[in-house]
Amino acid sequence: MSVPDTVIGKVMAILHAFAADDADLPLAELVRRTGLHKATAHRLCGELVTARLLDRTPDGYRLSGGLFELGMRASAERGLLEIAMPFLQDLYERSRESVHLGVLDGSEVLYLTKIGGHRQASAPSRTGGRMPLHCTGIGKALLAHGSTATRERVLAGPLPRRTPKTIAAPGILSRALDTVREKGVAFEFEESTPGIACVAAPVLDVDSNELIAAISVTGPVHRFRPQQHVDAVRAAAAGIAATLNRRRP
Known part of the structure; x- marks a missing residue:
């Protein structure tokens, strides 16, 4: 791994070295993952602890609550989440399955929130996590209604096959996206993870019809249809869009 040239680059390398399932990481592991010199990594980790972006623990370092605090100040995502949450909670009460709100970020879905109870499916999605666009229901809803440039970039590949049912052929995926755009709803049947199914709808700007989120x-395929x-997902997406439009300055 190449070592970033700038201080900011080195700091970002340290922060991004933490994977979703990581709790504490020893300094040696941070050095291995970032490619930074041990003395440099030690110094920067100390400064990040002072800045409340990392916490020092008996086993090394972990991401600090200061990062969460900064993330919650991201005004666009925070405003969208605040407006969407009542609709998402209502959708959860109706379905009693896992409910997601996601936005397009590069060639991935960025999940802003996930609501799920004791019966939630064992999907790999998580709040703040990412998944590929081409194999998730919410990703296909975003991709179908996003820009032509994004669609062309994703279709140009690669399209990793996460399960035997993942659509990995650009032509087939393109036709599927045309259907999603026409119907206003996307489905997934065990394309990202075995055993789960999904229905998704885009949140589109009321005036411009441009993509905002999805x-x-x-739910698990053995019980979720x-x-x-x-209708409930479409109605929730439309409700979020209408509320955003009413509250626009």
Whole structure:
């Protein structure tokens, strides 16, 4: 791994070295993952602790609550989340399955929130996490209604096959996205993770019809029937869009 040239680059390398499932990381592991010199990593980790971006623990370092605090100041995402939450909670009460709100970020879904109870499906999605666009219901809803440039970039590949049912052929995926755009709803049947199904709908600007976000409901295939939740998901997406439009300065 190449060592970043700037201080900011080195700091970002340290912060991004923490994976989703990591709690504490020893300094040696941070050095291994970042490629930084041990003395440099030690000095920068100390400064990040002072800045409340890392916490020092008996086993090394962990991401600090200061990062969460900064993340919650991201005005656009925070405003969207505050407006969407009542609709998402209502959707959860209706479905009793996992409910997501996600936005397009590069060639991935960035999940702003995930609501799920004791019956939630064992999906790999998580708040603040990312998933590929081409194999998730919410990702296909975003991709179908996003820019032509994003769609062309994703279709140009690669399209990793996460399960035997992942659509990995650009032509087939392109036709599927045309259907999603026409119907206003996207489905997933075990394309990202075995055993789960999903229905998703885009949140579109009321005036311009431009993409803002997407929402989805996900459940296990043995009990969840996505088609039965199409109207509820569409209604929630439309409600979020209408509320955003009313509250626009």
